Amino acid sequence: AQKVTQAQTEISVVEKEDVTLDCVYETRDTTYYLFWYKQPPSGELVFLIRRNSFDEQNEISGRYSWNFQKSTSSFNFTITASQVVDSAVYFCALSTPKGSGNTGKLIFGQGTTLQVKP
Amino acid sequence: SAVISQKPSRDICQRGTSLTIQCQVDSQVTMMFWYRQQPGQSLTLIATANQGSEATYESGFVIDKFPISRPNLTFSTLTVSNMSPEDSSIYLCSVGQGYSRIEQFFGPGTRLTVL
Numbered sequence: 001a002q003k004v005t006q007a008q009t010e011i012s013v014v015e016k017e018d019v020t021l022d023c024v025y026e027t028r029d030t031t032y033y034l035f036w037y038k039q040p041p042s043g044e045l046v047f048l049i050r051r052n053s054f055d056e057q058n059e060i061s062g063r064y065s066w067n068f069q070k071s072t073s074s075f076n077f078t079i080t081a082s083q084v085v086d087s088a089v090y091f092c093a094l095s096t097p098k099g100s101g102n103t104g105k106l107i108f109g110q111g112t113t114l115q116v117k118p
Numbered sequence: 119s120a121v122i123s124q125k126p127s128r129d130i131c132q133r134g135t136s137l138t139i140q141c142q143v144d145s146q147v148t149m150m151f152w153y154r155q156q157p158g159q160s161l162t163l164i165a166t167a168n169q170g171s172e173a174t175y176e177s178g179f180v181i182d183k184f185p186i187s188r189p190n191l192t193f194s195t196l197t198v199s200n201m202s203p204e205d206s207s208i209y210l211c212s213v214g215q216g217y218s219r220i221e222q223f224f225g226p227g228t229r230l231t232v233l
Contacts, residue, residue: 033220043208045161045224047119091160097220105151105176106212106222108160 002027004094006109013082014117021077021112023092029053034068034075035093035106045091051075082116089113119215120145122225130231131201138197139228141211146191148214151222152184155208164209167194201232 003026013019025034036048049059051068059066063080079086092109121144131137141150152164164184165175173186187195198205208229212222 035221037224043229044226045210045212047221047223050221095220095222105163105166106153106161108162110160 002029002094002096002107004092004107004109006090006092006112008112009110010113010115012115012117015084016081017116018078018080019082019114019116021079021090021092021114023075023077023109025073025075025092025094027094027096029096032094032096035095036066036075036077037091037093038088039091039111040088048077079114082114084116084118087114087116119221119223120147120213122211122213122223124209124211124225124228126228127226128229128231130233132233133202135201136197136199137201137230138195139209139211139230141194141196141225143192143213148191150188150194151212151214152186152194152196153210153212153224155210155227157206161210164196198230201230203232206230206232 005024008022032053034051038046038048049066056068065078067076089111091111093106095104095106097104123142125140129137150167153161154164155161163176164179165173165186167173167186167188169188169191183199185197208227210224210227212224215221215223
C-alpha cells in the first residue's frame with residue numbers, strides 16, 4: 001500500500017529561523033513521484049515541486065530546498081530564513097504513473113501547519 | 119500551467135439537497151480529478167474524470183452520491199447528492215499538467231457547508 005506520513009502536525013517558528021518539514025513515504029513501486037504543495041489560509045493548493053524516484057539530486061529554489069533520500073524513504077522540505085508569508089499548511093504527496101505518462105492519483109500526507117511569527 | 123476555475127467558490131446548503139460544482143480549465147486536458155478535503159484534514163481523491171468514459175471512483179465513494187460529468191476536455195462537474203453535515207468540506211478539482219502530465223494543478227476549491 002502507498003502511504004505518506006508527515007509526523008509534524010504543527011510547527012511554530014520565529015521569522016528568519018530555518019525550518020524543516022519532514023515527509024516519509026511508503027510504496028512498492030520502483031517508479032514514483034513525490035510532491036510538495038502549499039495551502040495558505042485562502043485555501044488554494046499551490047504546487048511547489050515534483051521529484052522523480054530515479055533522481056535523488058537535492059533541489060534548491062530561493063529559500064526553499066528539498067532533500068530526497070531513497071535509503072530512508074524521505075523527502076524533506078527546508079525553508080531558510082522563514083517569513084510570515086510562509087505560514088501555511090504544507091502537504092507532501094506521492095503518485096505513481098498510470099499508463100503512458102498519465103498522472104496517477106495523489107496520495108497526500110496529513111499536512112504540517114507552519115506558523116511563522118514576526 | 120493551466121488556469122482552473124471552480125464555481126461556486128463557496129455555498130451553504132440544507133441537509134437533503136444537492137449541489138453541483140463546476141470545474142473549467144482554459145486548455146484541453148485528458149484527466150481531471152476531484153478531491154475532498156474535510157475540515158482540518160488532508161485531501162482524498164473522490165474520482166478520476168475521463169472525457170468520453172465513466173468516471174473512476176475511489177474506495178468509499180459511489181456514483182449515486184457523487185455523480186460526475188465530463189462532457190468535453192475543458193469542463194467537468196461534481197454533484198454532491200442528498201447532502202448531510204458530514205459532506206461539509208472543500209472540494210477541489212485538479213488536472214494533470216507539465217511535459218508528461220505528472221504534476222497536478224488544483225482549482226481554487228469550493229467550500230461547502232451543509233446545515
